[in-house]
Amino acid sequence: MLELRPSCECCDRDLPPGSREALICTFECTFCVDCAGAVLGGICPNCTGELVRRPVRPEAALARHPASKVRVFNPECRSLRTG
Template sequence: MLKMKPHCETCRTPTGLTDLAYICSYECTFCESCTTATGAVCPNCKGNLVARPLRTKPPLQALGSQLSRKLFGR
């Protein structure tokens, strides 16, 4: 599971579950404006930054749904 960090690592702008944010393969997290400023290259590891997937539910709620489907078929 991806670690969805709550803020940009450069400017500390909040990056909520449904906000547009960018991550590298090491899960460094950046807002859209900081990603544009760095040319979509992670300033920490020099890897490429890609759009982070959006989450519509908190992780524990999603895991509960998955577990229920697997155990009870619903």
């Protein structure tokens, strides 16, 4: 089950479970579409894996399997510009 982390690790932007602007790698590092493209070039800075759109969990499933509330933020991410 995906954690559905609540924010971008690079800019700390909110990314609710229904957001279509969240991208993840295979380890579920989470980034907004803006940081993933303009800053990271579509590559996770943590594992060098591809960033892909995170699926949206339906509302009914969120009641039984809520999204994570744990925020991960790396303010130095923007200096890692790869794209």
